[in-house]
Amino acid sequence: MTDVWDYAPAPESRDVVDLRSEYGLFIDGKFVEPAAGGMFKTVNPATEEVLAAVGEADATDVDRAIAAARRAQTEVWGPMPGAERAKYLYRLARVLQERARELAVLETLDNGKPIKESRDVDVPMAAAHFFSYAGWADKLGHAGYGTDPRPLGVAGQIIPWNFPLLMAAWKLAPALATGNTAVLKPAETTPLTALVLGEILQQIDLPPGVVNIVTGAGETGRALVDHPGVDKIAFTGSTSVGKQIQRALAGRPTRLTLELGGKAANIIFDDAAVDQAVEGIVNGIFFNQGHVCCAGSRLLVQESVLEPVLDKLKRRLGTLRVGDPLDKNTDLGAINSSEQLARITELVDSGVEEGADRWQPECALPDRGYWFAPTVFTGVSQSHRIAREEIFGPVLSVLTFRTPDEAVTKANNTPYGLSAGVWTEKGSRILWMSQRLRAGVIWANTFNRFDPTSPFGGYKESGFGREGGRHGLAPYLA
Ligand code: NAP
Ligand code: MG
Secondary structure (H helix, E strand, C coil), X not given: CCCCCCCCCCECCHHHCCCCCEECEEECCEEECCCCCCEEEEECCCCCCXXXXXXXXXXXXXHHHHHHHHHHHHHHHCCCCHHHHHHHHHHHHHHHHHCHHHHHHHHHXXXXXXXXXXXXXXXHHHHHHHHHHHCCCCCHHHCCCCCCCCECCEEEEECCCCCHHHHHHHHHHHHHHCCCEEEEECCCCCCHHHHHHHHHHHHCCCCCCCEEECCCCHHHHHHHHHCCCCCEEEEECCHHHHHHHHHHHCCCCCEEEEECCCCCEEEECCCCCHHHHHHHHHHHHHHHXXXXXXXXXXXXXXXXXXXXHHHHHHHHHCCCCECCCCECCCCECCCCCHHHHXXXXXXXXXXXXXXXXXXXXXXXXXXXXXXXXXEEEECCCCCCHHHHCCCCCCEEEEEEECCHHHHHHHHHCCCCCCEEEEECCCHHHHHHHHHHCCXXXXXXXXXXXXXXXXXXXXXXXXXXXXXXXHHHHHHHEC
């Protein structure tokens, strides 16, 4: 007999995924070997097991992909009526739904995120983006961008590892709906769902060359940016790489949108419903191990309620389940790579050195793989690195304020401006705050809510341009 009632393991089956040992590049509708023959391995960050070898595209491969995209754009996809393009996007959305379980398991294997997130967020949201933009394809003349808006041509799209399939959908759906063709560069550590997406594009008979997928590391991305044949670059990733891309494109006619990092304030007023706010804080920073550009990584709590908020937050964090990402009961999965784990560890160490107080709930971490326990810092001052730099991990920095003015000043005291959260009973205060917070998205009494019809994007060093909704069409139209 035991007085502890523990969860039984509830792992999702891997059998739904049919992993090949090797994947080529997806160019002109076919999987092809990289010109120079280079391959790299992608691992499961929860176990360090090698999942597959993947082709490494160099400048020659990127050139082939862009040539295929150009041909497809001028000969097939561009001239095609919007209503016909819409059919392909609907078909793609339907197949993503049909193969949702396979894609969710594969995303969790390659990325390390909990299966409940890949199953309930990443994959359904990816399908929702294609459904939503399929609806725009034949209505572009009514979107507010002139009566006959034209595509730009060939889009180069570079995405990060935190939401691999979902970011591919955010990029491809508006580009294809508007008549552009694309060359997509997935992140080095998470190429697999993009490659299965290539198989799905074959399954739906998408005309060859409309979407091309070039896997590789940063060099592959650089080759795409440097190629004179791209009409647009859409980049999601770090602010430092975003700045490099902006410099590379200076003086060229290539259009650019950048979705970069963030250091969002999640602001709790003394009249907020504390239990709901605590759930929102947890969702804001521990969803996807905190590998979220719009994560609520700076908690601003009104001083008079600091104690009850922290008490409840710590109690709640003690119930989070960290471990096997394929287990349906897991709340926090693996850190995506050893590099990211090293980055998080270095920043957390700096927090301790600079004098903040670190707290972690008791939790046993697996021996193999890359893991980091949920972490809360109190006694944080605005000058600490953990209050200024993006950690991109399960680490929350807690600060306090006394008045709404002080909350706004502290929230805006960051080079970033991607998102913010406000928790209060008062509707007027929500409006007052959202007029003053310099962030692209402001959530009120919720956090991390997404919808394909809602635009998303940043201010300042979080980038420019919007993705999602009607606004997300503009960056792909001439
Ligand atoms: P990253 O290093 O900037 O990588 C992003 C993508 O760019 C990857 O595909 C990467 O390839 C590629 N890349 C690297 N160097 C390049 C270069 N010189 N030229 C062209 N492409 C290059 O970012 P990360 O560390 O993987 O991702 C985390 C960052 O992304 C965080 O800062 C986060 O805030 C941000 N992010 C922002 C959003 C948003 O919507 N605003 C969403 C998600 C993530 P490799 O992976 O192969 O290196
Ligand atoms: Mg991987």
